[in-house]
Amino acid sequence: MPRISKQVCHLKRAREIQAQKLKEKKNDKRRTERLTNKEQFSLISSIQKLSEEELPAANHLIRTMHYPKGPNKGKLISPYFQNKAQEYVLQNLYKNKTSITSLQETNNKMVSKIKQL
Structure with a gap:
């Protein structure tokens, strides 16, 4: 063979x-x-x-929710940026004591504490 x-x-x-x-x-x-x-x-x-x-x-x-320009133009925004946008909304939209009066009250309390020191 x-x-x-x-x-x-x-x-x-x-x-x-x-x-x-x-x-x-x-x-x-x-x-x-x-x-x-x-x-x-x-x-x-x-x-x-x-x-x-x-x-x-x-x-x-x-x-x-699409990229407006650049190499990814027209594609959906990445999950990373979606999460960043959600964090921004949660931090800024649901803040406690954001009205002018509540901020003034907080400021007055701090000033009185400083004077006591």
Whole structure:
């Protein structure tokens, strides 16, 4: 029986590696499709749970939360910036004692404490 040349062995191994890579690529594609389907289902179910009053606000949010310019123009703003915007709103919108009278009262209390010292 003649001996198989090195070149034939290398070619055979290369075909096996190529077939394996193709199989992995198909599996990766299936995984991403499953993830995409799960995310789409999650988004749709979240929207369906909204009340009638919240639908226009959600629609407006999705339409306006896009990068206005730059390399990401037209894409949705990243989750990082969405979280930063939410933190800003929570810190500034729900501050305690933001009225002028309450600030003046706090200032007067501090002045009286300083005078006592």
